[in-house]
Amino acid sequence: MKSKPHILPTIILAQFACTSPWFAGNTIIDELIIKTGFGAELAGYVISSVQFGFITGTLVFALLMLADRFSPSKVFLICALLAALCNLYLLSDSITQWGLLSARFGTGFFLAGIYPVGMKIAADYYEKGLGKALGFLVGALVLGTALPFLINGTDWGNSPTTVITVTSILTLFGGALLYMLVPDGPYQKKSTTLKLKAGPELFKIANFKRAAFGYFGHMWELYAFWAFTPLAIKTFNSISGDTLSISLWTGIIIALGGVSCAIGGILSQSYGSKKVAFVALLVSGTCCLLSPVLFFSTSEVFLGVWCFWGMAVTADSPQFSNLVASAIPSELKGTGLTLVNCIGFSITIVSIQLLAYILDSVPSTTIFLVLALGPIFGLWHLKAHKSD
Secondary structure (H helix, E strand, C coil), rough: CCCCHHHHHHHHHHHHHHHCCCCHHHHHHHHHHHCCCCHCCCCCCCHHHHHHHHHHHHHHHHHCCCCCCHHHHHHHHHHHHHHHHHHHHHHCCCCCCCHHHHHHHHHHHCCCCCCHHHHHCCCHCCCCCCCHHHHHHHHHHHHHHHHHHHCCCCCHHHHHHHHHHHHHHHHHHHHHHHHHCCCCCCCCCCCCCCCCHHHHHHHHCCHHHHHHHHHHHHHHHHHHHHHHHHHHHHHHHHHHHCCCCCCHHHHHHHHHHHHHHHHHHHHHHHHHHHHHHHHHHHHHHHHHHHHHHCCCCCCHHHHHHHHHHHHHHHCCEEEEEEHHCCCCCCHHHHHHHHHHHHHHHHHHHHHHHHHHHHHHCCCCHHHHHHHHHHHHHHHHHHHHCCCC
16 A cells, blocks of 8 residues: 655655754853752753653553554644754753753653654554655654754854744644644554553564664764764864854754665665664674774864764664564554664663763773674674574
8 A cells, every 4th residue: 555645755854844852951051050049960851751751651551552552643742842842942041950850851751752652653554665664754853853953053053042932833833733644544453442551561582682773883883973973073173273163063964864774664675674784783883993093183084074074874774674673463563663662762761871981981982882782783683683
C-alpha cells in the first residue's frame, strides 16, 4: 500500500519543529544561571535534566506501551503541547532554581512522546523503505537539535527570549500539523492489552538485541560528541589563536548530521541499513582516535574533519532504528523503539558525565578518545546481525 505523498514531508517537518526545544535551554544557560541564582558549577545539572527527563519519559511510555495502545498522532500532539509549555516557562520572571530544573526535565519527558513516537508513526506508514524514511525523519530531529545553536549564533538570537519563543511556537505548530494531516497509518497494529514484560522480552530476539547493542555503542559517542563540541572549538581557539564562533560552528556541525541522516537513508535503499550503519560507525570511531591531532592542525583541517565527524556520528542512527523496528512484531514497534531510546539515552548520561569527570585530570585535547569505546562495542555486535 502506497502512502499519500504528503505523509513523510509532514512527519519530517513536525519532527524538526517539535524537537527544537531539546537544546534551547542549553544555548541560553548563562542567562538562566544568572536569572535563577544558580552557581556556574551547577550548570551541568540544568543540561542533564533534559536527558534525565527523556529517559524517564521513554521508560514510562515503554512500560505503559502508550504508542502501541493509543493513537500515536494524538500522543504526539499532546506531548508537543506540554513540551512547548515547559519550554515557555523558562521565560517566567519568577522562575526558581527548582522551577528551572523541573521545566527542563519536563521538556525532556514529553520529548519522549515526540522522537520515538514519530519513528513509530513512520513505521506504521512505510513497511518497505523504512530506512530511507527514518533517514529523513532522524535528519529532521538533528536539524531541530541544531536550530537553537544556529539562532543563538546569529545577531537575531542575541535575546534569550527569541530562542525560547521561536522553538516553542515551532513545537506547537509541529504537533498540530502532524495531528491534522497524519492519521494512524495503514500498517498500525494496536496492542489491546498492557504487557509490562513486553519490552524486556524483546531482547530474546537475536536481531533486536544485536541492533539495540549497536545503537547503544552509537549513543555512547553521539551526545557526548555534541555536548563537548563547543569545548573542542574553544580549545582549538585557545591553542591556535583563532576566533571561531562557538555557537555558530556547533550548530553547523550538528546540522550537517541531519544531512548525513538523509544521505544514509537514500544509500540504505541500495546497500541496506546494516552496511550503512557499519560504515558510519567505523568512520566516527576512527575520528575519535584521530581527534587529539586535530587541535594542532589548521582551522580548515580542524573544521573540515569535525564537520565530517558530525556527519558520520549521526548517519547510523536512523539505520539502527530501522534494524530495531524490523526485528520485532508490528504491535510492539512503538514499545521497542521507545525502550531502545530509553536505554540509549541513559548511556549518554554516563559518557557525558565521564568526559566531564576526566576533564579535570587529562588534557581537553584527549577526552574524545574515550568515545571510541562506543563504536568498537557497536561494531562488534552489529557484525553479528543477520540482515534479510
